[in-house]
Amino acid sequence: MTSGGDGVVIGRLPLDEQLTALRSVLSSNEVLLDVLDRTASMALPGWYLTAGCLFQTVWNVVTGRPATSGIKDYDVFYFDADDLSWEAEDAVIRAGRELFGGLPAEVEIRNEARVHLWYEQKFGVPCAPHTSTESAIDCFAATTCCLGVRLEPTGRWRVYAPHGLSDVFNLVVRPNPVLAPREVYEAKTARWRRQWPELTVLDWPTA
Template sequence: MLGRRSLDEQLEGLRSALSRNEVLTEVMSRAATMELPGWYVTAGCLFQTVWNVVTDKPPTRGIKDYDIFYFDAADLSWEAEDAVIRAGQELFAGLPAEVEIRNEARVHLWYEQKFGVPCPPHESTEAAIDSFASTTCCLGVRLEADGGWRIYAPHGLSDVFNLVVRPNPVLAPREVYETKAARWRCEWPELTVLPWPG
């Protein structure tokens, strides 16, 4: 079981699992051509691909969308982000999936209105990934110029492979975690969902 293997073996296992999702690898390849600052493909499309592979399901099953985060603090206007989003819509047209692109330098401008709690400005894409509601979700992957993969996994990969959903009470409120976890458990009943800390 990869969740109990060395980090090197887990990283190789992650690359192997993610490579089985052809939509994901195509999103990564196309995203690389946009040359967005600090970009990663992140969130559900990654850990859910692993869950599918580990539980012998089709690699794309239950994946709602493919998230791309980038970080551009030089222009925090909606117009600048919208231009990137529209370019992405053209680039990813024809893929059998929804691709969402967001500038993480702007999150603090809208987060409180959407989730009811303030979000301090992120300092990087990695900082944004660090704030996901579950540590299991804190994962980002991108293609580098040399074709290699850059993997950001601040909490490691054991929980991802062991199907453990662990809370990350640094930003998102408890109800966000519990709503997401309940939805995931419907798709992947094998998950172990750990409770929000009291």
Template structure:
């Protein structure tokens, strides 16, 4: 069982599983060449690849897009944002998937308008990952210059990601976001165990970065 493996063994298992998604590996390789500050490939493409392998589906099944997050708080202009998007569009051209690259230093500029709750400025990409609506989402991977995989996983892997558990993380995203996402995920992966949003949301302490 994954939960009985050491942390090093869990990380090795994660790399082995994610490597079966050839699109994901290609996104990692191409993103590494962009030189984006503090970047991670994150969110659905990671834990959904695990879900697919665990349930004997094709590794890319049901994955809407591949999210690349970076962090640059030196220039929050539209022009800088568009430059990142254009560079990503060029880098990922020809891949059989939608890849979105976004500067997470800008989240506080648009989050309230989209989701109805204020978001304080994030200090790093990891802080954005900490605030995802479900704990299984709190996962990021990038390639270091020496081609070593760097994995950010403040909630760990065994409890939720490998066990197909979706647990709410009520630190920022509203309940409606969590329930909308989990409804869609249940349709694609009925094997999931989806936990209810707490009746009185309690704040979880983000991991230090």
């Protein structure tokens, strides 16, 4: 289902109401809330909790599954262009490993200012240096994945969703051919379809 208790389709609500619904849905995932709280205490520059843990929590809730079902890990992005060394990033990763100890999930922390240093070796295509955490989120293989949430010091949730939220609530996966190659998109969507067969997966565009 993709509707609220009153039968209203969430993906067709005005954006401000979709944002309220997003917070309500994500709050049903207690692991996610814990990760948000703990990450906020690290005060990482430009950080967001992002990717699968967000949209997959939504998919779980709107299809009646447990909120944490099928979620492999929780991705934290931050942006520190002042020190691009592996040693600096590794120090953050090790601090996170200690901070997130005891959680029933793996938390992966990455400095998005360093992605261009290893991306081509891993995925076979070059990646221009990102200019912010947001620009990194913009490059996910599917627009549906382009979503980030962080907890501000005031307690307010900051949501970055450059393609909106309708596809997320409506279980639509739409390709985003700006960086990741087609095979990455197709491998991810094949895996997601096995876990969430209700998804509508749109084809990668042809030239």
